[in-house]
Amino acid sequence: DQIVNDLTQYHTEAGQLEEIQAEVQEQLRHCTHASELIHDTPDMSVSQRLTFEREIKDNLGTILALFNKDSILRGHINLLHQKILTLLPQQKQVIAELKRVEDYVFHHIKLARGRLEERRRKP
Numbered sequence: 001d002q003i004v005n006d007l008t009q010y011h012t013e014a015g016q017l018e019e020i021q022a023e024v025q026e027q028l029r030h031c032t033h034a035s036e037l038i039h040d041t042p043d044m045s046v047s048q049r050l051t052f053e054r055e056i057k058d059n060l061g062t063i064l065a066l067f068n069k070d071s072i073l074r075g076h077i078n079l080l081h082q083k084i085l086t087l088l089p090q091q092k093q094v095i096a097e098l099k100r101v102e103d104y105v106f107h108h109i110k111l112a113r114g115r116l117e118e119r120r121r122k123p
Helices: 002-040 046-066 069-088 091-121
Strands: none
Touching: 002 046, 002 091, 046 069, 046 091, 069 091
């Protein structure tokens, strides 16, 4: 029974990791798209620009919410969030920061998967 419980928990947690990874990718895709629009449209109205900046902030907020329990990860993402908001006019730097967020988050998801695999293999 314990093995079945462990396997069930493993699949649940692994499924959650997949969902989290997909959600992070989606939010980062939206951020990238919005920041590209800001960059590629120099004559964009102030209100349009503010709308896109708010969208980026919301997308990053969604990522932060997914990792509320991990204070270290939350700290890193918060720092990147602040950097991104101050760097919005410099498109290449924004994309680099978004990539950093993605790499950091996916590294942690990979580590979590490894821990789940280890737990599953232990009798």
